[in-house]
Amino acid sequence: MIKYINKIHNRDSSTFLRNLPDDSVNLIVTSPPYADKRKRYYGSVHPKNYVEWFVPIADELHRVLKSNGSFILNIKEHPRDGERDTYVLELILELKKRGWYWIEEYCWYKKNSFPGKWPNRFRDSWERCLHFSKQKDFEMFQDAVKVPIGDWAEKRFKSLSENDFKRHVSSTNGSLGRNVSNWLDRKRVYPHNVIVLEEERYLSNGLSDEGNNVPNLIEFATVCHNKNHSAAFPIELPSWFILLLTKEDDIVLDPFIGSGTTAVAALLLNRNYIGIEKNKEFAQSARAEILELLKQKKKDAKTKQENFS
Amino acid sequence: MIKYINKIHNRDSSTFLRNLPDDSVNLIVTSPPYADKRKRYYGSVHPKNYVEWFVPIADELHRVLKSNGSFILNIKEHPRDGERDTYVLELILELKKRGWYWIEEYCWYKKNSFPGKWPNRFRDSWERCLHFSKQKDFEMFQDAVKVPIGDWAEKRFKSLSENDFKRHVSSTNGSLGRNVSNWLDRKRVYPHNVIVLEEERYLSNGLSDEGNNVPNLIEFATVCHNKNHSAAFPIELPSWFILLLTKEDDIVLDPFIGSGTTAVAALLLNRNYIGIEKNKEFAQSARAEILELLKQKKKDAKTKQENFS
DNA sequence: GTTCCGCATGAATCGATAG
């Protein structure tokens, strides 16, 4: 097993997964090629064939996942011929038949969705994050993803909305000070099943003194900050599930890792990764990015040590 | 037909709908009894039987809907035995077999979701709003639901120092007029398929001078404000779809109208309604609420007239 | 060093046109 860990494998998941032993991975998180998209890199999977293409892979994933592990599938069906396609619904039903439990459907709310205007629909700004498991009692570390409390306190004054403004006018009647102090001792609560990614949350996780044993999140937040936020699969998304569903030194598998986002997230959170990527250019770029990250980590560690001595 | 309009019918939809003529309704919007919930009022529909219970009703709805009309189904499957149930997925597939087009799945993001804590899941804060139609080219009035631009407030208030902000707060101090003028010079854009309800948005719709012929929205917003926001089906939700999918004097049908929310929304937006409610107490309370609203409307109209003369 | 303005750019979708 150890020979597969912390590597990007330039192979096809539908065959490569057979190499991995049973019950060896703590978390699978992936954003597979959507039907009929990314043709250039993956070859088209027609929506009609999507379920039958995915099912054998899902069977292998079920085999390699530890019994208390989780499988997070980020996906969203596209419109086809004016309607939403149904292959994701069919996939869920099929995976259940194959022995997966469908625990939850998280809604990833993407505020910066692609622009456009059409007569029959608005912009699509959410995707499904389907949570499957092998057992009903899987591992979940809810404290690791706590968020700063509440609606209006979430936004600083820089992002003060009109809504908040009005509430000030009517209720606090001009006494701003109290509100500011609310900020400083903000309480942290459990999130819900709508995921709205905000860097600040991660930063505050890292800076928290509540002892939620999340390592290196200051560096983590910095890296996040530098990354391209309009990316398809922003690092915050796998990070959130890695924090929620694994502990340090666990193994995270991404069978369609693309440019390596899941691996970077795992490394930054001190987890091990196994990345599989069919496309050669993607695999290479993933490896390059990971090397870069490791260099940066070493440098940071050195700097820290020098500052102490 | 006219004898059914603008009434709450204390009947069972599964039989009463047969009275309505073909192609007579512009919009159906409803939040049906969820499987195994609201037992007290509806009698339990077991999840296993949910699809077969709903399908005959859906067939009737298909018949009475105008060919360019829409059907909005607000629903969310509950967890059962640790998993999300699949009856909603199965219902979508079945309705498609019955001739409905599944145009879109809107995500209704409920920020004030029901509290609770469980070891294997977070609080459920979104529901599906499934959009079905009879044709692929249905009526849609996107301009009616435009929203203030995302970062307008942010940019605007970022430039103010804290002192400026304080002054702003104290000077306005409950005088709505100042706020209104702020609203007017906000740019407005099309929304996306995640619905986050905020009263202020509707208020701004009503005050807008962009001529989106939405009447009486000041009253509307006032009523909203007085309503209980933790209610299962807040008035903003049907209102949003009524604005999006009908024009004035159109007919809106809710086959499970409960305490009358959809009717109130329709009236406030100058649409006609047909409400069906099996439960006697709910039907009566719906009628009472509508009467109250009509009284209020008359009084407002009178006051307005006196002010002019 | 900051803040601000302008601009390019995205896992997009529809409808029309062409092969």
Added chain:
DNA sequence: ACTATCGATTCATGCGGAA
């Protein structure tokens, strides 16, 4: 009839250059 390509549409975000 079915597939492939292109143009038009739209807005949140990060970046670079300027004040």
